[in-house]
Amino acid sequence: MPTPNDSRRVFRLPWRSANRIGADVDDELRFxxxxxxAELIASGMSPADARREATREFxxxxxxxxxxxxxxxxxxxxxxxxxxxxDAAHDLAQAVRVLRRSPxxxxxxxxxxxxxxxxxxxxxxxxxxxxxRPLPFAEPDRLIAVYEDNRPDHSPRxxxxxxxxxxxxxxxxxxxxxxxxxxASLSYQGKGDPVALSGLRFxxxxxxxxxxxxxxxxxxxxxxxxxxxxxxxxxxxGTWQTVFGGDSSVVGRTVQMSGAPMQILGVMPPxxxxxxxxxxxxxxxxxxxxxxxxRARKFHNMVGVARLRPGASAERAESDLATIAHRxxxxxxxSNRGHLVTVVPLHEALVGDARVPxxxxxxxxxxxxxxxCANLANLVFTRTLGRQRELAVRAAxxxxxxRLVRQLLTExxxxxxxxxxxxxxxxxxxxxxxLAVAPDALPPVGDVRVDSFVILFALALSIGGGLLxxxxxxxxxxxxxxEQTLRETGxxxxxxxxxxxxxxxxxAQTALTVILLTGAGLLVRSLDRLQRVExxxxxxxxxxxxxxxxxxxxxxxxxxxxxxxxxxxxxxxxGVRAVGAGTSVPLRGSWSxxxxxxxxxxxxxxxxxxxxxxxxxxxFRALSIPLRRGRSFEPHEVRGPGSRSVILNExxxxxxxxDRDPLGARIQLGPNPKSAWYIVVGVVGNVxxxxxxxxxxxxxxxxxxxxxxxxxxxxxxxxGDPLRTLPAxxxxxxxxxxxxxxxxxxxxxxxxxxxxxxxxxxxxLLTIFAVVSLVLAIVGTYGVTAYTVRARxxxxxxxxxxxxxxxxxxxxxVGRSALVSALGIAVGLFGAxxxxxxxxxxxxxxxxxxxxxxxxxxxxxxxxxxxAALVPARRATxxxxxxxxxxx
Amino acid sequence: MLDLIQxxxxxxxxxxxxxxxxxxxxxxRWIRERSDGLLAIEGAALYQALHRxxxxxxxxxxxxxSDNNRRAKFYQLTAEGRRQLRAETTTWQTYSAAVTRxxxxx
Numbered sequence: 001m002p003t004p005n006d007s008r009r010v011f012r013l014p015w016r017s018a019n020r021i022g023a024d025v026d027d028e029l030r031f032x033x034x035x036x037x038a039e040l041i042a043s044g045m046s047p048a049d050a051r052r053e054a055t056r057e058f059x060x061x062x063x064x065x066x067x068x069x070x071x072x073x074x075x076x077x078x079x080x081x082x083x084x085x086x087d088a089a090h091d092l093a094q095a096v097r098v099l100r101r102s103p104x105x106x107x108x109x110x111x112x113x114x115x116x117x118x119x120x121x122x123x124x125x126x127x128x129x130x131x132x133r134p135l136p137f138a139e140p141d142r143l144i145a146v147y148e149d150n151r152p153d154h155s156p157r158x159x160x161x162x163x164x165x166x167x168x169x170x171x172x173x174x175x176x177x178x179x180x181x182x183x184a185s186l187s188y189q190g191k192g193d194p195v196a197l198s199g200l201r202f203x204x205x206x207x208x209x210x211x212x213x214x215x216x217x218x219x220x221x222x223x224x225x226x227x228x229x230x231x232x233x234x235x236x237x238g239t240w241q242t243v244f245g246g247d248s249s250v251v252g253r254t255v256q257m258s259g260a261p262m263q264i265l266g267v268m269p270p271x272x273x274x275x276x277x278x279x280x281x282x283x284x285x286x287x288x289x290x291x292x293x294x295r296a297r298k299f300h301n302m303v304g305v306a307r308l309r310p311g312a313s314a315e316r317a318e319s320d321l322a323t324i325a326h327r328x329x330x331x332x333x334x335s336n337r338g339h340l341v342t343v344v345p346l347h348e349a350l351v352g353d354a355r356v357p358x359x360x361x362x363x364x365x366x367x368x369x370x371x372x373c374a375n376l377a378n379l380v381f382t383r384t385l386g387r388q389r390e391l392a393v394r395a396a397x398x399x400x401x402x403r404l405v406r407q408l409l410t411e412x413x414x415x416x417x418x419x420x421x422x423x424x425x426x427x428x429x430x431x432x433x434x435l436a437v438a439p440d441a442l443p444p445v446g447d448v449r450v451d452s453f454v455i456l457f458a459l460a461l462s463i464g465g466g467l468l469x470x471x472x473x474x475x476x477x478x479x480x481x482x483e484q485t486l487r488e489t490g491x492x493x494x495x496x497x498x499x500x501x502x503x504x505x506x507x508a509q510t511a512l513t514v515i516l517l518t519g520a521g522l523l524v525r526s527l528d529r530l531q532r533v534e535x536x537x538x539x540x541x542x543x544x545x546x547x548x549x550x551x552x553x554x555x556x557x558x559x560x561x562x563x564x565x566x567x568x569x570x571x572x573x574x575g576v577r578a579v580g581a582g583t584s585v586p587l588r589g590s591w592s593x594x595x596x597x598x599x600x601x602x603x604x605x606x607x608x609x610x611x612x613x614x615x616x617x618x619x620f621r622a623l624s625i626p627l628r629r630g631r632s633f634e635p636h637e638v639r640g641p642g643s644r645s646v647i648l649n650e651x652x653x654x655x656x657x658x659d660r661d662p663l664g665a666r667i668q669l670g671p672n673p674k675s676a677w678y679i680v681v682g683v684v685g686n687v688x689x690x691x692x693x694x695x696x697x698x699x700x701x702x703x704x705x706x707x708x709x710x711x712x713x714x715x716x717x718x719x720g721d722p723l724r725t726l727p728a729x730x731x732x733x734x735x736x737x738x739x740x741x742x743x744x745x746x747x748x749x750x751x752x753x754x755x756x757x758x759x760x761x762x763x764x765l766l767t768i769f770a771v772v773s774l775v776l777a778i779v780g781t782y783g784v785t786a787y788t789v790r791a792r793x794x795x796x797x798x799x800x801x802x803x804x805x806x807x808x809x810x811x812x813x814v815g816r817s818a819l820v821s822a823l824g825i826a827v828g829l830f831g832a833x834x835x836x837x838x839x840x841x842x843x844x845x846x847x848x849x850x851x852x853x854x855x856x857x858x859x860x861x862x863x864x865x866x867x868a869a870l871v872p873a874r875r876a877t878x879x880x881x882x883x884x885x886x887x888x
Numbered sequence: 889m890l891d892l893i894q895x896x897x898x899x900x901x902x903x904x905x906x907x908x909x910x911x912x913x914x915x916x917r918w919i920r921e922r923s924d925g926l927l928a929i930e931g932a933a934l935y936q937a938l939h940r941x942x943x944x945x946x947x948x949x950x951x952x953x954s955d956n957n958r959r960a961k962f963y964q965l966t967a968e969g970r971r972q973l974r975a976e977t978t979t980w981q982t983y984s985a986a987v988t989r990x991x992x993x994x
Contacts, residue, residue: 024951028912028961031954032931035913059932068939075943 016076025068029061087403091410098411102383106415108779109379113419113462115772116372118426121458123365123765125431127358128454130351136271137346138211139307144314145349146178146304146321151338152606160304162286163296164336167324168304174312174320179206180302181274184282186233186257187548187741188243195243196546196743199236200274201284207234209307210274216240217251217266225283231262232283237270239279258548259739274305275350294670297328297335298594305346318343337606357762360839364519364769367512369465371776374505374512377469378780381502382787384408409467416466424458434765502784507824509780510865513773514828514857515835520770521853522836522846523763529845530756536687536696537586538624542748543722544585545729547740548711556639556708563704563712564635566732567616573728575719580622581712582615583704585748586687587755588713590699597656598666598677610652611689611699612669614709619701620647620684622717623748630663630682633703644706646678651686652698669700678702691755693844715748722747762842777861778868785817786872793879801881809877810870817869818862825861829854897929897937899980902965902973905947909964911954912938938963946972 016024033054040050055061099106134140146168150158160168160180169178182201189195207219219234235244244250244264254263262282274281284302289295308317321341328336344352384391391404399407431454547566549559567579584590594607617633619625628650637645646667653662662680669678678700686696704712718725726745733742789796796809804812836848846853904915904922912934920928929937941947946969954960965973 024961027959029931029935031911031958031960032913032916032935034958035954036931057928057931059930061932064932064935067936071939071943 018073021072021076022069025065025072028068029058029065033058033061087406088410091407092414094407095411095414099414105379105383106418109376109415110419110422112372112375112379112776112779113416113466114422114426115776116369116465117419117423117458117462118430119365119368119769119772120362120461121424121427121454122430122434123358123362124457125427125454126434127362130354131358135347135350136212140347141345142308142310143210143346144175144306144308144317144343145346146306147342147344147349148300149325149340149342151340153609156342157344159300160302161295161297161300161335162289162302164325164328164339165286165302165304166290167328168321168341171324172317172320174309174317175306176309177205177209178304178306179203179209180284180286180304181206182284182302184280185546185548185743186262186280186282187743188258189256189739189741190243196741197239197243197279198744199233199278199280199282200276202274202281203284203286206274206305207281209305211307212268212272214266215269216248217264219266219281220283225285227285227287230283230285231260232265233257233262234265234281235267236272236279236281237268238277240267243279259553294675297332303349314343314345333604335606337604339606353758356838356841357758360519360842361762361765361769363835363838364516364766367516368769368773368776369461371509371512371773371780373465373469374509375776375780375783376466377472378502378505378783380412380469382783385787385791412467413463416463419466420459420462423462424455427454427458499788502787503820506777506780506784507820507827509773509777510821510824510861511828511831513770513777514825514861515832516766516770516773517857517860518829518832518853519836519839520763520766521857522839522843522848522850523759523766525850525853526842526844526846527756527759527763530692530759533688533692535586535692535752536625536685539586539748539752541718541720541722542623543714543716543718543725543729544744544746544748544751545714545716545726545742546711546744547581547714547733547742549737549740554710556705556710559708559710560638560705562736563616566714566736567618569732569735570714570716570725570729573725573732575725576716576728577719578618578622578717580616580619580715580717581704582613582619582701582715583709583712584613584689585713585715585751586623586625586689587691587748587751589690593669593700595656595698595700596668598668608656610656610669611697613689613699613701614704614707615701616704616712619715622715623687624717625687626685628683628685629661630680632682633705637703638705639708643677643679645681645703647682647684647701648680649684649686649696649699649701651696652700653683655698667700669702692752713744759842759844774860774864778864781817781821781865781868782872784820785813785869786875788816789813789872789876792876796876796879797881797883800879806877809879810873813873813876814866814869817873818866821862821865821869825858828861829858832857896980897933898941899973899976900927900929901934901937901941902946902969902976905963905965906970906973909950909962911952911960911962913960915963941969945969 033051036054036057037047037050040053041047045053058064135143137143146160147157148160148164149156165178165180172178180203183198184201185196185198187196202220202225204220204222204225207214213219214234215237217234220232223229224232235250240246240250248267250264251266252264254261256262268281286302289299289301292299306317308314318341321343325336325339325341329339348355394407395404547563549562554562563581567581570576570579590611590613592609593612595610596602596607615633617635620627620632630647632647633645643666646669648662653659656662657665662683665680666677667680668675684701688694688696689699690697714729716722716725716729723745726742730742733740796804796812799809799812832854833849840848900919901915904910904918907918910918912931915938916929916931916934938947942949942963945966947963948966950962950964951959952962
């Protein structure tokens, strides 16, 4: 029976294969020939003649067959295309309709995707900017940093000495060139107050080694790091803009820097930095240091930077330089024994510290994504089961399984696309927030920003995750026996298999959350420990500022007079309780010196090292460092021919005097065994000199006056806000010398804060991730329990009708959920045990298997998942049995 | 028997199907009978035309059973085919009237 033309649209005739088309054409033509033959036979022809006549009448059978086939196949293809497009449009409209009908589902799904994707793309943006982006130098893979491997101090990345550097540079065979870098600071006196600038000293070849060109002017000539030719400098773009107003005529001009004339050679491009936020680069002159036998191999104040020859590896360069280092060990045992060389890729040297925390955070972000995906899968799965009746009806009306899956796929795709938009927006916001939270927790050489790559990453992640975790559960949902569903009048749709899958997902979420929470918990405890560390001094209400007379016409006596007068005037200022000064302050590190105690043999190698800081008389009082024995320095202790005074910390007494009273002992400091004798006059308490997480080390304090120091870090203890003392400090300095700059102003509190900022950054992020996961896991548990209650309402109704109490129902529903959570928590604790080792290096005073953290996390998760199950379970106790039974 | 002028096969098929859906063989017989045996469409030309018309969606195919109980492909005029038939019929009548007028002895 013929069917209407549009039948295909409505009932969807099956598509025909090419074989089928050929067979149909053959059938049709054979039918015609057979009919005509029969007719001719009926008119009296013999069968053979009739067949021949019919074929002759027909014409070219073979051509017609081919012609019809080709035409039909072409038509078939066009039809398929048309059908596909029509179906897609139909699916799209249907999907939009369906999603609009359940805005709650849509919202939860989108928020879930956005959280997971946002966290990941933010971290990805940072990792890309910091770890993956090559350094902004020419052929950055061939750049290396060269350190001294100081074996006696167990310090593989210490600084090089000048003469060793010269040997390395002359005798190496694996580098195109080796240069050295060190810190520098200058003060520039323009029209107003002097401006403090911090920068780097570069040996004249460093710019060439890095392969960078200036934006304006030029960089150093090969001989401009020689004495007398070194009064030149190159400005950073930022300094050029802010200090010199972006005036290109400053190139070539001579300006007063720290009281000496210096010529500005050029300006570097905006993004050029050698690992810090340096404001200028000046030549690194090492000739005086080389000429001083006590400093040439004993004063370590530079880091090497080199370019590998083509084909040479960092390992080969290291063994090349090590050969030279071994030679020097033999030639100069008193300075070089145990001093070898370490070569690391420059990229690692500049951003290496950030690697582990960032990778840990990336792992955490990936966990968040997995949890989000599990949630999504659960959501979609539950929803598909809830829609089984709808799907069954459509299947009964002729939609095949492929067709149904395609419908679900379209929904997933729309969801994923919307999620992708939400996710990239979240990633964008996340990166911005991340940068705002901790601009100084990331290495400045990195270039973190939200670019199209990060957005694409977010989109790919959402679409991939959305499709995978939207489609698989949808497929499984659609796979359930649809006919049976119809017959069952939509009662209990949850099969055992699907139940197991949902519970598994919830358990997995719980486990991942446990791992994240444990990691975050360990970091929180570490930070807490660190913040309670006995610093040994009081960081509150202390103003810090640098005052340097370097380069000005002050002799030792003049410098001492300048500083003592300054201290006196400051003490008279309102709100000032004590004024101290030193070459460094706690948490800012200290210099090192060799220690020789009178009467002990001079070792046949380097002397034991001791920290070394020059201080003013009131230094200990200003920082509230307790005096344990003896006295502090006194005004009469000035530079002179006699012996000098020294004050030790308790760690030095413990290490070198075995806790015996050292007062009156005589020691020598520094690399030169012929240097002056010091008499121990006092002992002070230990302080955290090198940072919160570094144990106190032995330190020798000497008087700055005895050493003729002309550059000091002032520490002013105040009664109130220390920054309010700053104007008094500035005017006191100006009154003494208009050309002296007050630089590096900060407070001891913020120094303390800064030294924790990287830890705080990692802790904060990991905590955010953990909390997000916890929320997602709670949503997951809630969702599954709520669904179970809904699906089991008739059964619960029967139970209540048969006398089950609210308590029975509650324990029935919650017990199941608690079991799943307990499983997840157990697995998670085990996973945490294994994975927290990765953050061992980020912990302080906390074991990676810290019991308190593990127990706390387990309790938090158990309680929160119980609460998440209780809310829907309570609804179960309110089931009206009559209603429940009638609802079918 | 007359040879068919190119282009008249299509309109003849459409006209035939306007009567009722039928299979290819029935179409050829119907045309032969209606023209008292004067017009006979060659099988090759008929089926090529039918598949061409199907592709243009002027006729719609469906498989059914013939009078002698064999599986046969039936063609049915679509709405579009019917429109096409009306247009071509008009053209054809105008044309043949014109030809007739020219050829008529004066």
